[in-house]
Amino acid sequence: MKAFAMLLDRLAFTPGRLGKLRLIEAHFAATPDPDRGYALAALTGGLAFDAAKPAMIRALVATRVDAALFEWSYDFVGDLAETVALIWPQRPGANREPELTEVVEGLSAAKKTEVPALVERWLDALDANGRWALLKLITGGLRVGVSARLAKTALAQFGAGNGQTVDVGAVEEVWHGLTPPYEALFAWLEGRAPRPSVDSLAMFRPLMLANPIEAAELAGLDPADYAAEWKWDGIRVQIVARADGGLGGSLGQGESRLFSRTGDDVGGAFPDLVGALDFDAVLDGELLVCRDGVVAPFNDLQQRLNRKVVTAKMLADYPAFLRLYDILFEGGEDLRPLPFMERRRRLEAWHAATAPRSRMKDRMDLSPLVPFASWDELTALRDGARMAGIEGLMLKRCDSPYVSGRPKGPWFKWKRGALTLDVVVMYAQRGHGKRSSYYSDYTFGAWRGDPTDGAAELVPVGKAYFGFTDAELLRLDKWVRDNTIDRFGPVRQVRPGLVLEVAFDSVHPSTRHKSGLAMRFPRVHRIRWDKPPEEADRVETLAAMVVS
Amino acid sequence: MKVTPRGLFCEPGGFYVDPTRAVDRAVVTHGHADHARPGHGRVLATPGTLAIMAARYGPEMAAATQPLAYGEPLRVGDVTVHLAPAGHILGSAQAVLEYRGSRIVVSGDYKRRLDATCAAFEPVPCDVFVTEATFGLPVFRHPPDGEEIGKLLDSLRLFPERGHVVGVYALGKCQRVITLLRAAGYDAPIYVHGALTALCDLYEAEGVALGDLRPVTVATKAEMAGQIVLAPPSAIADRWARRLPDPLTAMASGWMRVRARARQRGVELPLVISDHADWDELTQTLDDVGAPEVWVTHGREEALIHHAAGRGYRARALALVGRDEEGQ
Ligand SMILES: [Zn+2]
Numbered sequence: 051m052k053a054f055a056m057l058l059d060r061l062a063f064t065p066g067r068l069g070k071l072r073l074i075e076a077h078f079a080a081t082p083d084p085d086r087g088y089a090l091a092a093l094t095g096g097l098a099f100d101a102a103k104p105a106m107i108r109a110l111v112a113t114r115v116d117a118a119l120f121e122w123s124y125d126f127v128g129d130l131a132e133t134v135a136l137i138w139p140q141r142p143g144a145n146r147e148p149e150l151t152e153v154v155e156g157l158s159a160a161k162k163t164e165v166p167a168l169v170e171r172w173l174d175a176l177d178a179n180g181r182w183a184l185l186k187l188i189t190g191g192l193r194v195g196v197s198a199r200l201a202k203t204a205l206a207q208f209g210a211g212n213g214q215t216v217d218v219g220a221v222e223e224v225w226h227g228l229t230p231p232y233e234a235l236f237a238w239l240e241g242r243a244p245r246p247s248v249d250s251l252a253m254f255r256p257l258m259l260a261n262p263i264e265a266a267e268l269a270g271l272d273p274a275d276y277a278a279e280w281k282w283d284g285i286r287v288q289i290v291a292r293a294d295g296g297l298g299g300s301l302g303q304g305e306s307r308l309f310s311r312t313g314d315d316v317g318g319a320f321p322d323l324v325g326a327l328d329f330d331a332v333l334d335g336e337l338l339v340c341r342d343g344v345v346a347p348f349n350d351l352q353q354r355l356n357r358k359v360v361t362a363k364m365l366a367d368y369p370a371f372l373r374l375y376d377i378l379f380e381g382g383e384d385l386r387p388l389p390f391m392e393r394r395r396r397l398e399a400w401h402a403a404t405a406p407r408s409r410m411k412d413r414m415d416l417s418p419l420v421p422f423a424s425w426d427e428l429t430a431l432r433d434g435a436r437m438a439g440i441e442g443l444m445l446k447r448c449d450s451p452y453v454s455g456r457p458k459g460p461w462f463k464w465k466r467g468a469l470t471l472d473v474v475v476m477y478a479q480r481g482h483g484k485r486s487s488y489y490s491d492y493t494f495g496a497w498r499g500d501p502t503d504g505a506a507e508l509v510p511v512g513k514a515y516f517g518f519t520d521a522e523l524l525r526l527d528k529w530v531r532d533n534t535i536d537r538f539g540p541v542r543q544v545r546p547g548l549v550l551e552v553a554f555d556s557v558h559p560s561t562r563h564k565s566g567l568a569m570r571f572p573r574v575h576r577i578r579w580d581k582p583p584e585e586a587d588r589v590e591t592l593a594a595m596v597v598s
Numbered sequence: 599m600k601v602t603p604r605g606l607f608c609e610p611g612g613f614y615v616d617p618t619r620a621v622d623r624a625v626v627t628h629g630h631a632d633h634a635r636p637g638h639g640r641v642l643a644t645p646g647t648l649a650i651m652a653a654r655y656g657p658e659m660a661a662a663t664q665p666l667a668y669g670e671p672l673r674v675g676d677v678t679v680h681l682a683p684a685g686h687i688l689g690s691a692q693a694v695l696e697y698r699g700s701r702i703v704v705s706g707d708y709k710r711r712l713d714a715t716c717a718a719f720e721p722v723p724c725d726v727f728v729t730e731a732t733f734g735l736p737v738f739r740h741p742p743d744g745e746e747i748g749k750l751l752d753s754l755r756l757f758p759e760r761g762h763v764v765g766v767y768a769l770g771k772c773q774r775v776i777t778l779l780r781a782a783g784y785d786a787p788i789y790v791h792g793a794l795t796a797l798c799d800l801y802e803a804e805g806v807a808l809g810d811l812r813p814v815t816v817a818t819k820a821e822m823a824g825q826i827v828l829a830p831p832s833a834i835a836d837r838w839a840r841r842l843p844d845p846l847t848a849m850a851s852g853w854m855r856v857r858a859r860a861r862q863r864g865v866e867l868p869l870v871i872s873d874h875a876d877w878d879e880l881t882q883t884l885d886d887v888g889a890p891e892v893w894v895t896h897g898r899e900e901a902l903i904h905h906a907a908g909r910g911y912r913a914r915a916l917a918l919v920g921r922d923e924e925g926q
């Protein structure tokens with residue numbers, strides 16, 4: 051537990067991706083099975099305990115610590131798990147410190163009524179950092195800034211460090227067929243065993259993801275190399291249907307699943323779909339709510355997500371629908387190495403043959419390709435598509451094989467036109483990690499009133515901390531230092547003298563900013579060193595962009 | 599004993615203890631700026647504290663000074679004064695004041711764990727004990743120093759290409775961290791920010807061996823990879839740190855125990871190393887000195903008063919102006 055606690059502690063404070071990777075890799079190298087496997091499961095969100103709620107922990111601490119001292123402490127620390135970890139009166143020598151495996155297996159085996167005594171015993175045996183890690187682990191709130199993807203990248207690095215030829219794609223490929231504590235996985239990565247065999251399982255295959263692109267970048271691409279599809283405003287799913295017991299044929303017939311893009315099985319909320327997947331294929335598509343062929347707003351789909359009980363009324367009111375755009379397996383045949391256009395032909399042929407005799411007949415269709423000859427033509431199509439259900443366009447290279455992860459180049463998502471506004475920098479704050487010595491976070495404002503008559507004031511409308519190069523950051527940092535007029539802790543107020551063109555996805559009413567408006571996903575689009583601040587935009591301009 | 603705007607005044611002796619403004623006669627417990635101010639008429643303190651004050655404020659720091667070694671009694675007015683080690687920083691002392699058979703101890707800042715840079719705290723039984731409460735909450739239990747230094751050395755092994763910059767207060771913490779590193783077997787050169795050199799030299803002159811210290815200016819950026827650099831907290835997250843390759847910022851302070859505090863500082867490697875007593879040391883000390891009356895200063899007084907009351911002591915907060923609650 052000590053090593054795991056130390057890992058979590060370091061991860062929580064290490065801002066950089068490379069630093070985190072190295073910490074995780076070092077942990078895998080230094081920690082034996084099965085502890086490291088459970089650590090991996092904790093980092094990838096693969097452990098869930100529901101017996102240990104914050105209320106239980108509060109009750110435990112109340113039996114051991116003076117109430118007034120606890121309240122003052124909680125007030126000062128601000129985090130329940132951390133307060134309990136720090137304040138817990140240790141009983142030195144009371145028990146042996148538990149290993150992570152003992153905690154994980156102990157909790158899964160314990161009856162609900164046994165959990166408090168178990169946790170109390172562990173709290174007595176651990177030091178403050180160990181107690182913190184234990185409490186974070188059992189209440190499911192690790193929050194150390196590690197995604198499952200990052201943990202898998204660390205695994206790949208660990209394998210490569212042991213002389214294996216693996217990349218994160220290879221780890222992803224086997225991942226969904228394995229369970230904690232992943233001993234077969236570590237054996238493979240250490241060269242002690244062959245790659246775990248997962249080919250025959252009805253399991254999730256990692257998705258191929260797209261990179262965002264802006265209109266200006268299109269010029270560098272040849273339109274003839276790409277196919278376009280609408281980007282639907284639903285949920286990307288992987289459909290694993292093995293009604294014929296195919297895909298290698300080792301598992302029982304009739305097992306079909308619906309996975310989210312992260313590999314979570316979301317099928318439970320969609321029995322109407324899962325029960326009708328009467329074919330043998332792995333497909334990539336969008337989960338939507340559709341009425342008479344018309345895509346309903348995303349809100350409607352949300353009514354159906356994460357439901358444990360699905361009523362007949364829900365099924366009727368919010369009919370779920372699959373819009374398909376790729377095929378990964380047909381029967382047992384892995385189509386992923388084929389070029390996109392070839393897979394598309396296979397998808398169309400498969401659909402034509404399968405749909406008429408499937409129970410999914412009226413509940414699935416193909417996402418059409420959007421024909422275009424030039425980027426200008428496509429731009430016009432995209433700008434014209436303002437109806438609900440469309441978020442923008444997907445561009446897919448015709449020759450791209452289906453590979454996991456987010457490779458640079460083959461697939462792009464081109465979101466519906468971003469909005470932009472010219473704003474004035476008001477405050478700057480130091481960034482994190484590598485940027486901690488630079489003023490890299492900017493709060494900006496728009497004018498309320500007419501800035502040319504002198505009576506106008508700047509009202510904060512948002513905050514942005516990316517969208518500029520390192521060289522630009524150096525210049526911004528210097529500008530902030532040279533134009534500071536006041537300081538409040540880590541924040542500098544600057545003279546209103548610098549205009550930023552910020553791009554954002556949309557504007558919403560908000561109580562967070564004085565302006566009453568909040569931008570969604572603002573980023574610095576251009577730094578307008580040339581523009582006088584009084585020519586920046588006014589709050590009214592932003593207010594007019596609110597989506598009603 | 600009286601609380602005045604200038605600090606704690608001992609009437610029968612005619613002197614203040616750690617006054618926050620210039621006064622005629624002062625007893626100074628230790629050299630931190632919130633206790634030792636320049637410009638007094640006469641200053642009574644340990645030789646170590648006087649040396650620190652002279653180094654910080656110049657030889658003109660007071661009109662007259664009188665060194666008093668630990669344990670030596672001295673009559674001041676109607677009061678007998680002696681100084682007892684406080685274990686806080688070099689020269690730090692508790693002022694032990696005796697008057698008509700009753701004894702009051704003003705402990706200044708103190709800690710109970712061992713520190714190679716200063717004499718260890720000596721509990722002095724007394725009638726009134728004046729204690730700090732910088733870390734006066736039971737969430738503050740400082741871990742063993744060796745474990746914290748171990749974290750720094752582990753990080754150095756794991757990130758050998760990064761310069762490790764450790765934020766330390768110039769007086770006390772800096773030299774303590776150096777001696778802890780040396781005790782852990784780290785004998786490579788340690789680089790120090792210019793603002794820390796004078797006090798390191800003073801410690802060396804007072805007989806605290808610090809090993810090979812070098813100014814940061816003698817090394818190139820590339821040479822700083824995998825090296826330890828000590829700097830004042832204000833420098834670690836600023837432009838100064840850019841001279842290091844991919845700097846990894848650490849900070850040695852008792853406040854690092856609380857994650858939000860460490861995050862607020864932008865620290866990547868928090869090291870819980872403190873020159874102040876933690877909760878267990880504070881409460882242990884109350885029992886050790888056994889004073890029926892306890893006065894609590896700088897910090898979270900209410901929790902310690904609550905605890906002391908529960909143990910049967912009469913405890914109250916002493917509102918002193920100008921004390922640094924952040925604790926150096
Ligand atoms: Zn002090």
Ligand SMILES: [Zn+2]
Binds near residue numbers: 630632706896
């Ligand atoms: Zn102090």
